[in-house]
Amino acid sequence: MPKTANPTTVEDLRPINILPALSKAFEHIIYDQLSQFLEANNVLHQYQSGFRSKHSTCTALIKVTDDCRAAMDNRQIMLLALLDFTKAFQTIDHDIMIAKLSYHYNFSHQVLCWFRSYLTDRKQKVIVNDTLSNSISVPCGVPQGSILGPLLFSLYINDLPKHISYSRYHLYADDVQCYIPTSPSNLTNSINNLNTDIENICTWAQQNGLIINPAKSKFMLVGSRRLLSSITTLDTINIVVNKVAVPLSESVTNLGIQLNRYLNWTDHINKISKKAYGALHSLQRLKNLLPFCHHYLFM
Numbered sequence: 001m002p003k004t005a006n007p008t009t010v011e012d013l014r015p016i017n018i019l020p021a022l023s024k025a026f027e028h029i030i031y032d033q034l035s036q037f038l039e040a041n042n043v044l045h046q047y048q049s050g051f052r053s054k055h056s057t058c059t060a061l062i063k064v065t066d067d068c069r070a071a072m073d074n075r076q077i078m079l080l081a082l083l084d085f086t087k088a089f090q091t092i093d094h095d096i097m098i099a100k101l102s103y104h105y106n107f108s109h110q111v112l113c114w115f116r117s118y119l120t121d122r123k124q125k126v127i128v129n130d131t132l133s134n135s136i137s138v139p140c141g142v143p144q145g146s147i148l149g150p151l152l153f154s155l156y157i158n159d160l161p162k163h164i165s166y167s168r169y170h171l172y173a174d175d176v177q178c179y180i181p182t183s184p185s186n187l188t189n190s191i192n193n194l195n196t197d198i199e200n201i202c203t204w205a206q207q208n209g210l211i212i213n214p215a216k217s218k219f220m221l222v223g224s225r226r227l228l229s230s231i232t233t234l235d236t237i238n239i240v241v242n243k244v245a246v247p248l249s250e251s252v253t254n255l256g257i258q259l260n261r262y263l264n265w266t267d268h269i270n271k272i273s274k275k276a277y278g279a280l281h282s283l284q285r286l287k288n289l290l291p292f293c294h295h296y297l298f299m
Contacts, residue, residue, distance in 0.1 A: 017143040027147040050173035051150040057255040060172045068222045071181035077223035080179045084216035088174035090141040093209040163200045166193035214244035218252040
């Protein structure tokens with residue numbers, strides 16, 4: 001499955017498992033039971049919005065943008081870092097997953113045996129140009145396209161916030177947002193604190209078989225025009241992810257929403273307008289094939 005509009009390399013593709021219908025039905029039963037257990041015991045972190053009831057990208061975006069707006073109202077600047085895992089669902093270590101289910105969540109022996117059976121000893125093959133490959137073992141990861149996979153990933157990274165000391169944060173699946181409100185006079189110290197948290201996150205990721213991708217990580221300062229214009233060292237500010245400097249961005253894409261440094265939504269509105277114009281332009285070319293009653297759209 002392509003991850004980009006125009007895939008050109010293998011890295012632009014996302015593997016999707018074709019799972020039996022009976023397997024998916026059985027997974028759904030386990031998913032419902034597991035979700036009820038997690039909700040009843042308040043297991044998932046309160047700032048994890050991915051793959052859980054009454055949470056979504058909207059709850060994550062509202063929390064982060066509201067905190068940014070509150071900082072602006074208090075005449076502060078928000079340091080916002082968006083971190084992205086590399087092939088997160090494909091690199092989950094099965095032994096670490098089972099250990100976490102046992103020691104962090106106190107799953108019974110029978111349940112652990114079931115999850116080990118579910119995760120391990122899988123094989124996969126692919127077909128390219130009508131040629132089927134040989135089967136190979138899958139040593140790590142959760143099945144892509146499965147029902148249980150995303151929820152298991154949320155449990156896998158549920159202890160990550162324990163390693164964040166200075167920043168506020170919000171998680172959505174494999175997207176991690178860290179942010180610190182600060183005054184311009186304390187900017188350098190706050191950047192050092194943010195870099196410390198990011199270094200701890202990268203260390204945790206390495207210990208758990210995951211990798212934070214510097215190329216897809218973003219960093220932005222959010223604040224009023226007056227405060228941002230008062231900072232004379234903007235061009236030299238960056239954060240470090242896995243020893244790679246991530247430069248300051250003026251606009252970032254966060255969970256599908258385009259945010260700019262002033263939080264005024266202009267960039268997102270322009271992005272949506274261009275998409276709408278492109279769709280209408282395509283329909284314009286096909287208007288003679290549409291029913292006459294729809295021609296008013298192009299008048």
